[in-house]
Amino acid sequence: MTVAVQGRARKERRDREPRPGLIARLRRSYDQHWYAWVMCTPVVVVLAVLVGYPLVQGVILTFSNANSLNVGRTIGVNHIPDSYTWIGFHNYVDLLTGPDNQLVPHFVWTVVWTFVCVVLTVGTGLGLAVLMNRKMRGRAVYRMLLILPWAVPTFVTVFSWRLLLSDGGAVDGLLGALHLPQPSWLSDPLAMKVAAILVNTWVGFPFMMLSFLGGLQSIPSELYEAAEMDGATPWQRFTQVTLPGLRPVSSTVTLLGIIWTFNQFNVIYLLFGSNGTDSVQILVTYAYQLFFGQMPQDYAESAAVGVICLSILVVFTGFYRRWMTRNEAAA
Amino acid sequence: MSTSVLPEPGDTAGADPMSTLTTADRPVAVGAAKPARRPLRRGERGKLASVGLHSLLTVCAFVAAFPVAWILYISLGAGKDDYLHPGRIFSRMTLSNYSFVVNHTGFGTWMLNSLIVGLGTMAVGVLISASAGYAVSRMRFPGHRPLMYTFLLTQMFPVSVLMVPLYKIMANLGLLDTYQGLILIYCSTAVPYCAWLLKGYFDTIPVDIDEAGRIDGLSPFGTFWRLIVPLAKPGLSVAAFYTFLTAWGEVAFASHFMLSADKYTLAVGLQTYISQYNSQWNYMAASAVLIAIPAGVVFYLVQKHLVAGLTAGGTKG
Numbered sequence: 001m002t003v004a005v006q007g008r009a010r011k012e013r014r015d016r017e018p019r020p021g022l023i024a025r026l027r028r029s030y031d032q033h034w035y036a037w038v039m040c041t042p043v044v045v046v047l048a049v050l051v052g053y054p055l056v057q058g059v060i061l062t063f064s065n066a067n068s069l070n071v072g073r074t075i076g077v078n079h080i081p082d083s084y085t086w087i088g089f090h091n092y093v094d095l096l097t098g099p100d101n102q103l104v105p106h107f108v109w110t111v112v113w114t115f116v117c118v119v120l121t122v123g124t125g126l127g128l129a130v131l132m133n134r135k136m137r138g139r140a141v142y143r144m145l146l147i148l149p150w151a152v153p154t155f156v157t158v159f160s161w162r163l164l165l166s167d168g169g170a171v172d173g174l175l176g177a178l179h180l181p182q183p184s185w186l187s188d189p190l191a192m193k194v195a196a197i198l199v200n201t202w203v204g205f206p207f208m209m210l211s212f213l214g215g216l217q218s219i220p221s222e223l224y225e226a227a228e229m230d231g232a233t234p235w236q237r238f239t240q241v242t243l244p245g246l247r248p249v250s251s252t253v254t255l256l257g258i259i260w261t262f263n264q265f266n267v268i269y270l271l272f273g274s275n276g277t278d279s280v281q282i283l284v285t286y287a288y289q290l291f292f293g294q295m296p297q298d299y300a301e302s303a304a305v306g307v308i309c310l311s312i313l314v315v316f317t318g319f320y321r322r323w324m325t326r327n328e329a330a331a
Numbered sequence: 332m333s334t335s336v337l338p339e340p341g342d343t344a345g346a347d348p349m350s351t352l353t354t355a356d357r358p359v360a361v362g363a364a365k366p367a368r369r370p371l372r373r374g375e376r377g378k379l380a381s382v383g384l385h386s387l388l389t390v391c392a393f394v395a396a397f398p399v400a401w402i403l404y405i406s407l408g409a410g411k412d413d414y415l416h417p418g419r420i421f422s423r424m425t426l427s428n429y430s431f432v433v434n435h436t437g438f439g440t441w442m443l444n445s446l447i448v449g450l451g452t453m454a455v456g457v458l459i460s461a462s463a464g465y466a467v468s469r470m471r472f473p474g475h476r477p478l479m480y481t482f483l484l485t486q487m488f489p490v491s492v493l494m495v496p497l498y499k500i501m502a503n504l505g506l507l508d509t510y511q512g513l514i515l516i517y518c519s520t521a522v523p524y525c526a527w528l529l530k531g532y533f534d535t536i537p538v539d540i541d542e543a544g545r546i547d548g549l550s551p552f553g554t555f556w557r558l559i560v561p562l563a564k565p566g567l568s569v570a571a572f573y574t575f576l577t578a579w580g581e582v583a584f585a586s587h588f589m590l591s592a593d594k595y596t597l598a599v600g601l602q603t604y605i606s607q608y609n610s611q612w613n614y615m616a617a618s619a620v621l622i623a624i625p626a627g628v629v630f631y632l633v634q635k636h637l638v639a640g641l642t643a644g645g646t647k648g
Contacts (some may be wrong), residue, residue, distance in 0.1 A: 024520055035551040039466035040478060043461040043522055050497065050519040051485050054334075057496030071495060082466065131388055138385075144634070145392035148399050151630040153580035155598060156619040160402035163612060168415045170401065261487050265583070284489040288583070291494065299495045306492035313487040329593070 003097025030310065062091055063305040068297035084300075091304040102278075102286065103305070110282040117261045120201040123255055130242070132209070133216040150206035158270040159280065161199045162186070165271075185274060193278040200267045204260075210251055215249030216242070251324050258320075259313055283309050406616035428617035429453070437619060440593055441600035444510070445579060446625065448596055451514040452521065452578035457570050461563070462524045464529030465555050469541060479530075482523035490583050501588060508590045516584050521577040525570040530568030534558060565636035572633045579626055597622050 027138040095103045128146060132139065149157060164170045165185035172182040183191035219242065227237045243250075268285045281289060287305035290298045376384065408420035409427050432438050469474050497516070498507070506512030536559060544554040560567070582598040589595055595603070601618060 036466040036470035036472035036475070039462040039552070039555070043463040043526060046459065046515060046519050046522065047481065047485060050516060051493070054493045054496035054500060055488070057499075058492035061495060066495070128388075128391060131384060136381075136384065142388050142392050143469075145396045147365070147630075147634070147637070148396050151576075151627060152399055153576065153624045153626050154403065154624045155580055155582065155601075157398055159615060159619050160398040160405075163405060163616070164398060164401060166415075167499075170417065202398070206395070256486070259483075263487070263489055265489065266580070269582075287489055288573070293390070302494070304490045306489045310488040310492065314484070317487070319482065 058303045059307055060230075061300055062307055063088055064158065064201050064300050066299045067092075070300065071299060091301050092210060095304055095308070100288065103278070103283075103308070106281060106283050106286045109279065113193075113200075113282055114258055114261045117200045117204065117264075118254065118257045120197070120249070121204040121261075122258060124201065124205040126250075127213035127218055128205070128209045128245075130238070134212060140284050146209060147206045149203050150210075154203060154266045157203065158199065158267055161195075161202075161269055164173070165195055165199075189279045196268055196271060196280060199271055199312050200261065200264060203267060204257070208257065211249055211253045212246060215246045219245035247328075255320055258316070262313060263309065275314050337408065341349075344455075402616050402619055406620045408613055428613045429621070432614055432618045432621065436614075436618075437592065437595065437600055438621070440594050441597045442621070442625075444594055445596040445598075445622075447510050448513050448585075449575050449578040449625075451510060452517040453571050453575045455514055455539050456518045456521050456525060456574035457567060459518065460570060460574075460619070461523035461560065461567060462555065463522075463530050464526045465559060467526070468530045468533035469538070470551075479527070482527050485519070485523045494583075497584075498587065508594055510594075513585060513588060513590060513596075514578070517559065517574070517578040517581060520529070521574040525573055528573070529563070529566050529570055534564055536562050537639065568636045569632040572629055572637070575629050577625060579622075 048293070063086055064084045066082075070084040132142065132146075165172075167184050167186070171185065174250050175182045185191050185195040222240045223245070224237060227241050228284060232240065262282075263284050265284045265288065267279065268282060269288065272280060283305055287302045287309070290302035290305065374605060390558075404417065404420065406423040406428055407426070408417075409423070409425050410419070463478070466472070467479060501507045501512050501516075504512070506515070540558055540562070541554050545551070545559045549557060580598065582602075585596045586599045589599055597618075601615070601622075
């Protein structure tokens with residue numbers, strides 16, 4: 001998707017100018033690349049030093065038995081050197097087959113969580129965007145209110161949800177008034193999962209809504225007029241004009257949504273705290289538990305979980321992009 | 332629905348449905364055989380559809396705004412269990428929680444630290460992501476595709492892989508417990524998405540503008556700074572909003588890299604607070620509201636650009 005746009009912008013420029021000779025072309029491209037590289041340098045340096053290098057170090061760490069007791073640190077003026085040893089793939093083997101085997105259940109729940117959350121956020125966002133994309137009274141007010149979950153920092157809103165969902169809180173009060181069962185949202189395993197998904201949907205839909213709203217506004221209205229002339233019903237107009245027109249937006253935001261939800265740390269951590277029931281922890285929060293939730297803090301195994309998350313997402317993204325290109329080619 | 336848009340034989344009694352109905356025509360149309368079926372013009376809704384639309388949106392807006400309003404309301408109650416008895420608060424609202432939080436805790440310091448870090452991240456992050464986004468948008472240089480893919484890749488792994496190595500690097504660079512260190516770390520998480528978003532926005536600005544600038548003798552960097560940045564304000568403001576919020580709400584890095592109490596950001600400060608006033612939810616609520624205010628201000632400043640900025644990022648991402 002990126003390439004197509006770029007190619008077009010670039011080609012326009014090429015077509016207009018006469019083609020210079022080889023040396024001039026090389027020199028011009030060198031000039032261009034020189035500037036481009038200079039402009040990218042800050043980002044590349046920051047990412048290389050603060051993401052790339054630590055990432056490599058982190059991956060190396062997963063082959064060791066590093067924990068909070070044997071990693072080098074500086075206390076005052078005394079420097080304690082590293083004393084962990086290399087244990088090969090032991091961490092990965094332990095995670096997959098060990099006695100306290102936790103990875104597989106967490107993985108299954110993470111997949112369910114990601115799928116349900118993304119379907120709900122994208123669905124709600126799309127629905128609301130379609131509703132909002134028309135002239136009506138109070139549109140600005142609606143938009144303002146609907147963006148609130150995104151505008152207010154997560155740890156504030158999730159804290160509010162924690163009060164709402166607590167035993168005897170407002171949600172239970174509402175359910176009680178309707179004579180519905182009142183599960184204990186913050187301690188019953190199943191209710192916790194439902195609560196986590198609902199809160200995450202609440203947090204995530206405004207971003208989707210805004211992105212789709214932007215996408216809808218970029219669909220030319222002539223297409224709708226033509227569809228109306230051909231006698232298309234509103235549903236047909238939605239499936240035949242709106243959805244294809246939104247494809248560039250939806251493919252990007254869905255991918256981002258999947259990645260972000262898969263790694264959604266804040267909602268689960270803040271809603272249930274670090275001592276929350278184990279079954280509701282997705283891989284990311286599970287890694288965090290291994291890291292901070294126990295003594296000694298198991299750096300290596302926690303990093304191994306992180307590396308597993310990363311590889312799952314990399315593989316998934318590869319397939320997703322290939323699938324998208326094939327779909328685009330078919331369409 | 333097609334009947335309401337397309338002309339039908341029965342509907343054409345009074346006037347040509349495609350032309351605007353004049354007031355003089357209307358009584359005739361209403362008096363005709365099917366009074367309720369006045370053909371709707373483009374973009375018009377029936378009464379029922381209008382009511383349905385507004386009630387649906389009202390419900391959604393209510394659900395979206397309710398938790399925010401709720402915490403505001405709870406913060407006005409003085410007792411620590413008042414959130415369980417919201418009815419009590421109404422009769423005796425008080426600002427005592429706020430005065431306690433502001434006067435008797437480190438709240439002011441935390442707020443200042445968070446503002447420094449948040450605004451710093453915003454300035455540095457927007458600047459470097461804009462230049463990178465521009466380079467990727469306008470120049471096809473060797474390495475631009477791997478760069479875009481790297482941006483995506485950085486969104487993919489959890490902090491736990493980076494924490495220990497990053498801690499060591501920060502310690503070696505002497506950036507531990509400094510604002511600069513935290514700002515740089517936040518940039519590394521926020522910049523990739525912003526660069527991606529801004530690249531999309533720059534793609535929507537015609538290349539002709541760059542060319543005009545180049546012909547008039549501006550360097551590529553001058554073109555970027557004098558022509559494109561002013562034009563890209565909507566996209567830039569969305570990026571600013573995003574970077575600020577990333578820094579404002581982050582917990583994990585801040586709580587491990589800011590060691591001394593006078594460097595705590597709000598997110599870290601609040602954690603010390605929970606253990607100190609165990610389950611004093613009313614203080615938590617009051618400080619949560621105070622924390623939301625600067626974010627709300629930033630949001631208000633950029634909100635008119637939000638859709639335009641995200642559109643470009645979304646469609647061209």
